[in-house]
Amino acid sequence: MASCMRKPAVSDGWIPLFNGKDLNDWSIKIAGYPLNENYGQTFRVSNGVLQVSYDHYTDFGVKYGHIFYKQPFSAYLLSVEYRFTGEQAKGGPGWALRNSGIMFHAQNPQTMGKDQDFPISIEAxxxxxxxxxERTTLNLCTPGTNVVLKNELYTPHCINSSSRTFHGDQWVKAQLLVLGDSLVKHMVETDTVLVYTKPQIGGGNVINFDPAVKVDGKLLKEGYIALQSESHPVEFRKVELFNLEKYMDNPAELNKLLQRLRTN
Structure with a gap:
């Protein structure tokens, strides 16, 4: 996948992926529907918030959906504020109660099959x-992927983080530090809750994909970022990214910058 990084769009270096106004910078892929058919207005903007909603659904079925930012990234700090709201859509699976996520290092949505349920990606x-x-958040799931955890290839589909539980409809600040195909950290509020390395294609837990896209063993150096629709309403009021690609050849400068970003 060709790299097409861009310089930060704002003076402090943070790129607002969600502009609080519209979804013009995003592509939508819902299982069973063509690219950019936003079934039931699943993804919408209201009062400056990106909403994932099911009020136009009669039954969720298997309409797993994802909304992809328009370009891929490789090395970055991603910051997202989210909250769950309301009741799960009728027909949603039990495991999807108050369940959503960020897919990253994801395949290009244009390469997804019409009936593909999840993009080949790493999921926070x-x-x-x-x-x-007790239900931890910022866990790891791996649709069509694997990672290295504690120096061993980790092939089960999901692993829990060490986060605390966030009950109710409170806003939660989640951050991902993604350094190409090397290091990934999941962070909730001020805590680092999961660390792993070498994200790569492999394993199962994704169906109806193009076999040409699923090259098992290929390290994932970059990819698209997507927000998930899994049958429970969720809102996002901030989705922003600090591009770290230009710091990757200077570890001392990178660490200094990350310390400043994490303490702001």
Missing amino acids: QFLGGNGKD
Whole structure:
């Protein structure tokens, strides 16, 4: 996949992927529908917030959806503020209650099959508390991918983070530090809750894909960023990214910058 990084669009270096006004910079892919058919207005903007909503659905079925930012990135700090709201859509699977996420290092949405359920990608999974059970967030799931965890190839589909549980409809700040095909960190509020390396194509948990796209063993150095629709309403009020590509050859400068970004 060709790299097409751009310089930061704002003076402090943060690129606002979601502009708070519209979805013009995004592409939509919902399983069972062609690219950019926004079934039931699943993805919409209201009062400056990007909403994932199901009020026009009669039954969720298997309409797993993703909204992709228009360009790929390789090395970055991604910051997202999200919250779950309301009730799960009728017909949504039990495991998808208060469940959403960020897909990153994802395949180009133009290469997804019409009936493909999830993009080949790494997922930072959001889980909201159900009011009684402990449910960590910023977990790792791997549709068509694997990672290296504690120096060993990790092939199960999901692993929990060490985060606390966020019950109710409260806003949660999630951050991802993604350094090409080397290091990935999941961070919630001020805590680092999961660390792994060498994201790569491999494994299962994705269907109806083009076999030419799924090159098992290929390290994922870059890819698209997508927000997920899995049957529970969710809102995003901030999606912004600090591009770190130009710092990758200078570890000392990179670490200094990351310390400043994390303390602001």
